[in-house]
Amino acid sequence: MMRGGEFSDSELVDQMLTFLAAGTAGALTWCCYHLCIEPDIQEQLHAEIRATIPSLDASVSWQDLEGMPYLNGVCQEVLRLYPTVPMTGREAIRETTIAGKTSPKGTTIALCPQAINRNPEFWGETADQFLPERWIDIDEKIERQILNKHGGASTNFAQIKFLHGPRACIGKDFAKAEFRCAVAGCLGCFAFS
Ligand code: HEM
Structure with missing residues (x-):
């Protein structure tokens, strides 16, 4: 960005x-908040982190x-329940039709990750609940827990925490990797209340 010369210094700072x-600071804050209101989840997470990373020097x-x-x-x-960008918008650059509704050029369209990510139509009755288990499957062949990428929802568009598409x-x-490291570091070392 600096070499390209397309940004002024103040735009770079922004x-x-x-x-x-x-991004990550907001996610980490919401993570700590939620683990305070659900201490059982915090305890289980702490146990997993310490079993995998027993020493602070490791x-x-x-x-x-x-x-x-x-x-x-x-x-x-x-990231599903507390999306860092809870709401944003787009402007139609030409007449467009979404879900059968035609909007003229220039229409402002609100995108609301906060609502989509908690929509019971996608997530069922437990949409509002914090359930890490929905992202974990059991591989019976190897008798181990494995991660899934959908959280039990039928479409990837059931969560738009990073939005989708060209923008x-x-x-x-990077954010997902950084966030995971930060949570492992903080929750492995500290108890939050
Ligand atoms: C948990 C962390 C993060 C979340 C949930 C997140 C989410 C989002 C969302 C929803 C947008 C679209 C916003 C809009 O168009 O209204 C966005 C844009 C963007 N994000 Fe992130 N972000 C995170 C972390 C990061 C990090 C760590 C970086 C950089 C290393 C980053 C770089 C950007 C950039 C440059 C855009 C603008 C893209 C464009 O307009 O073409 N984000 N982010």
């Missing part, structure tokens, strides 16, 4: 603030983090 503050690999189903489930539920979050994979 972008950096988005990277650092708007090095932590990608496989270690990927191999903690409950940690991954907790991170997914935080979705470009930091998505």
Whole structure:
């Protein structure tokens, strides 16, 4: 971004603030909040982290983090129930039809991850509940818990925490990896109340 010369210094500062503050810091805050109101989940998460990373000096690999189903489930539920961008908008650049409704060019369309991600039509009666287990399957052949990518919903569009399409979050994979590390670090070392 700096070399490309397309951004002024103040625009670069704005972008950096988005990277650092708007994404992972918000998610980590909501994670701590939720684990305070559900201490049983916090305890189970802490136990999994300490079983995988017993010592604070131990090095932590990608496989270690990927191999903690409950940690991954907790991170997914935080981003589903407390999306960092709860609501945003788009403007139709031409006349368009969405779900049978035609909107003229220039129409502002509200996108609401907060509502979609908790919609019982996609998530069933437990839509509002924090259930890390919905992201975990059992592989009976190897008798182990494995992660699933859908949380039990029938479509990937049931959650739009990073949005989808060409203007979705470009930091998505980085953010998910960073968030998982941050949760493992904080919840492995501290108890929150
Ligand atoms: C949990 C963390 C994060 C979440 C939930 C998240 C979510 C989102 C969402 C929903 C948008 C679309 C906003 C809109 O168009 O109204 C967005 C855009 C963006 N995100 Fe993230 N984000 C996160 C972290 C990050 C990180 C760590 C980076 C950078 C390393 C990043 C970089 C960006 C950029 C550059 C855009 C603008 C993309 C564009 O307009 O084409 N995000 N993010």
